[in-house]
Amino acid sequence: MDELFQDFIxxxxxxxxDDRILLGLSGGIDSMVMLHLMTSAGLDVYAAHCNxxxxxxxxxxxxxxxxSECRRQNIRFIPGAFNTKEYAAEKGISLQMAARELRYEWFLKxxxxxxxxxxxxxxxxxxxxxxxxxxxxxxxxxRGLTxxxxxxxxxxxxxLFADRKSISEYASHHNILHREDSSNYETKYLRNYVRHAIIPEFEKISPGFIGNIYDTAGRLKEADAIFSETIENKFSYLFESQGNDYIVSINSLSGLHPLPAYLYGFLKRWNFPRExxxxxxxxxQGGTSGKQFYSPTHRLIRDREHLIITALPVHGLTRYYIDEDSTTLSEPLNMRISKHRHQPGFKIPADRNIACVDAGMLHYPLLLRKWQKGDYFQPLGMGGLKKLSDFFIDNKFSIAQKERVWILASGSRIVWIAGHRLDDRFRITERTKDILMIEILE
Structure with a gap:
């Protein structure tokens, strides 16, 4: 087994x-055999034990x-004691899961x-x-079968190269002392039931069952690697990044076969469960535009001809006031605000993220807020008022895009749909004396 151990490593x-290895030693037969193999190979090891x-x-x-065993072999020993029941109760998880989390968190520290x-x-x-x-x-x-x-x-x-039988034989041959955990025989735990009740029945049918499962898991790991690579290649080709969002054509997805496997492969990165x-x-395949689906971290919107994936919004302030002497704003948008004297020949920058308005038409404080149903404005260049909802429809705003829109208002009137359209009532004219320039900094 020593040679197999070295080959596997x-x-x-x-x-x-050259690496120092921290051994997780429970005192059971597996960990004590691992300790023996490590020290026999002349490796530099420390030992940590979780109580x-x-x-x-x-x-x-x-x-x-x-x-005692570590002291006898002159190996540095680090004990750790945990109130596992209290931790499990606080987290609302099983004792087995609590022990696992505590163990790995401590080991990595x-x-x-x-x-x-x-x-x-x-x-x-x-x-x-x-x-x-x-x-x-x-x-x-x-992935769970790999x-x-x-x-x-x-x-x-x-x-991992050895089965429990060969480990037991090695321990007997080398007189390796170990402890038996009585809870390992309690079949009320699923793993123990599988170990003591299910696997022995399979081994009666196929004595090489453990090795066969191990080999099958290895082949499935290779298949999963191929599947993952295919998913990543298709993802980079089909999905378009728009800031923090992603958009994909429903028509392009529909050409993939088998579509359920591809779709799940794409969406699991955003924690969407299979159901x-x-x-x-x-x-x-025929749903209504605007239908939304949720994962713990993201939302998917079925929008006309596309699927749009956005992170779930972090709810914060929805109203920000801008005083007359303000020159910057850091949230919700990174803005620079400056006042300029209107000079002959002044040219308005051709940039949708810059608004130049007649400062004399403004009433302070200005308000940066989310849009609301019933909002209306007079789009630059138009003679009449228009509902903001109609403006969104005309410009094919998705639900996610509408939710990200911020409105700059003066009193009850909209000055600027930030980054999209100015209100005509605040445009610069020959009567304008001072210009307020508002820039959204990317």
Missing amino acids: KTNDLFTH FKLRGAESDEDQIFVE LLGDLDCRYVAIAHNKNDVAETFLINLLRGTGL GIRPKTGSIVRPL VTEDILVAM
């Missing part, structure tokens, strides 16, 4: 002999055992504190098979 580029305070005296005895390069966790082939079956039961999709990766950022799993993606697919 090299093949998967887990770490080098989750979930099994009373048994938890404390695990810590005492690991500390220790990396910096101890000048270690990686954290090594003693997952094995059986863990891959268990995770595969659990994710299959939960319907997590392709197994546990040998290396994820600063986390390495150098024991919402299925509803979006229905809306694409």
Whole structure:
């Protein structure tokens, strides 16, 4: 096994002999075999042990055992104690999830504190098979069936090449002491039930079941890599970035096959679950324009011939006042404000983000606000009033674009639809004495 261990580390580029490795030691057979393999290979290791305070005296005895073994082998030992039940209650998560979060958060903190390069966790082939079956039961999709990766950022799993049987045989051969966690046999936990009740039945049918699942997960990982690359290539070709938003033609999406797989592949980056993606697919095929769909972080709008994806708005102030002596504004728009004497030959910059208005027509404070239903203005160059909603329709504003519009108002009158259109009543004329220039800085 020592040779297989070395080969696995090299093949998967887990770490080098120059790296100091922090070992996550529970005291169980897997982690203690990992410790033996690491020290036998002459690697520089520290050991960290998590006491989750979930099994009373048994938890404390695990810590005492690991500390004793580390002292015997002259390995630096770092203990960590956690109030796991309290953490789980605060977060509203299971004890297993709480322990996992606490463990990894602490391990990653220790990396910096101890000048270690990686954290090594003693997952094995059986863990891959268990995770595969659990994710299959939960319907997590392709990514969930790709197994546990040998290396994820600063986390390495150098024991993934071995199954539990070979680990047990190695421990017996080398007289490796270890602890047994009594909770590992409680089948009320899904993983334990899969381990003790389901997998043995499969092994009766196929003795090589664990290895077969491990190999299958590896092939699915390769398939997932191909799928992800295809998705990224199509995404960069089809989706157009508009600031922080993305827009894609419904017609161009409809030419992709199989469309459900492509659509889910595109949208999962914005955390849209599969069931919402299925509803979006229905809306694409004949839904009403303006229909909206939500993920925890984003919103998708079915807008005429396009899908528009925007981040969920952060609700803040919707009204900002501008005094007569103001020269800048940092939010909600980055603006520069300056006053100029109207001189003969003055030319208004041809830039939609710059408004030049007759300062004598303004009443302070000016107000920068969101548009409201019932708003109207007199578009520059027109003789009559127009509803703002009609202006949006005429200029084919999407829902997202309308929501981002800011209105500069003087009293009850609109001065400027910021970045879009000036009100004719505030235009510069031959009677204008002073000009107020408002610039939106990109």
